Amino acid sequence: MNGWTRFKCFIVGWNPDILKNCSEASYKALKKYASSILILLFIWGATGYTFAQRYLSVHTWWGCALTALIFMIIVIQIERQVILTVGKNKWIVRFRTLLAILMALIGSTILDQIIFKNDVEKVLVDIRADKINEISGKRQKTMQLEINKLNMIIDSLDVINSKLNDEVAKRPTIAVTNVTTEKNPVVNQDGTKTTNTKTIVSTQHVANTRIEQIKSNTATIDKCRSRLDELYNQKINVEVTVRKELEANAGFLEELKAMIVLISSEALAGVFYFLLFTFILALELLVVVSKTKDVTCDYDLVVEHQLNVKRDVMNDLVKKQ
Template identity: 50%
Template sequence: MSPWVKFGCFITGWNRNILANCTEASHKALKKFTSSMLILILLWAFTGYCFADRYVGLQWWGCIIVAFVFVIIVVQIERQIILTVGKNRGVGVLRVFLAVIMAILGSTIIDQIIFGDDVDKEMIDIRTEEVNRIAPARQIVIQAEIDRLSFAIDSLDKVNMQLNEEIAQRPTIMTVQSVTTEVPVVQKDGSIVKEKSNSITRTPIENPRLKQVISNEKNLEYMRKLLDEYNNKKLNVAAELKKELEAKTGFLEELKALVRIMSKSSIALGFYILLFSFLLFLELLVVMSKFGDKPCDYDLIVQHQLAVKEESIRDLVKRV
């Protein structure tokens, strides 16, 4: 058995032992299924890798893992058709609907990659519209902070002016300190008695309001610096908002840009329809191969084994 046939059995889920006793018709059917699935595997591996790289922002090894997951999903979906015993119309109809969904998803992702430059140009207009929509609300919030800081600065400035006027009138203040001491006094009878004596000391000191002024000046310096920052934010709110929007590219944003491109250009819309049709027909290759052709001897053998097994079970039930 050739490596290609072994690979085909591995991908499709066919039993190699049964296939070994089949004719060339079954080998051709296997090769046909394998070729169809290999096309889908390569296509969805590329789609999964590009999706993870562009929108999820993973490293190359993470993109490979995502591509591998996409491949596993595609293989398992196609096996639902290939491994169906006989012709199950319900499964076929379900696969057609699934093929339409997968074609839409695949063509959308691939189109966003192919039209990457056009999407980027359209994204400029979309982000400009977003900036014009969001910026006024953000400016209102910033302006509220500016008004609050301006009011606080004006209030503290008035307080400092009053304090400076008071300091100018009284640069120093006198502190009074009373000290009580015991002085020995000799009495007439020669005895010594200690009497208390109070002494008052007056000392000029710096007006304590000056420390309050210095503390207020530090607060004013901090608030003025903060006010300058808010004024700069207000002036640059559009530029900062644009940077935030450009920092992360969203799938839905680019999808919106792609829809706008197709609504403006009939050529882009025609190319999308062409790519969608191509992917849809690729998705339906396995379905058409399974339900369009006559059953090969591999299918007949599987059906025969199933019929024999069913007959033996019926006989067993009758005996019981």
């Protein structure tokens, strides 16, 4: 048995040792199952890669490849649920059919959003216009509140500085009086010691302390005016800023909404989506149809026989006990 056959056994979930003793019918069944799964792996691998690149903000090729690998592993595990079922199980077939519809819906939606990228962008322009106006209005309202607050601070500090400047103009300096006391020991004629106390009063002219307060207020006013300039510029360009933010962070749901609008408004887009959905659904159901409609191959018969033998042995053991 060559490596390619073993690889197909790995994908399908078959045991190569059992397959070696089976007929050509089992090899053909293996080829059919493997072909169906490989087709799905190509589709879902590409879907996972582009999905990671576009919507998960994965900017490295290996990150996108890892996401694609995860998608492919999920597909393999799902298909094995049907292929490895021993005997006929209607519930697993029904469940896989439901899952096929959901997977086809998801896959066709993601692929359509990628295929119709330019058309979706045109629809997004109209959808984003209302959103831009809403977000811009809220931001402008918040900015205006801050602008009003800064203007009040500037006005109040201007009034205070005006009064302080008048006060400084009248009294540029203020007199500071310092009082010091000196104690000098004195020896009297009779030999006793006493202390003479001398009070010294000095006056010093220093700059009015209001000048420092004016400087501090002026610095605060400059900061407020600088912030005002920033807010006015932001307020003028708020729509451009919001538009860039929305375009830079394209969301899956946002594009899905645009896709729905495009499909519902453009008949050709709706037809293409239906065809793509049907195509993926048919591919998803290939394994189910092969498993339920084809004649059971001897590989399945061997596995089923082994199960029956094991069941009989276990039943005999239970009866003996």
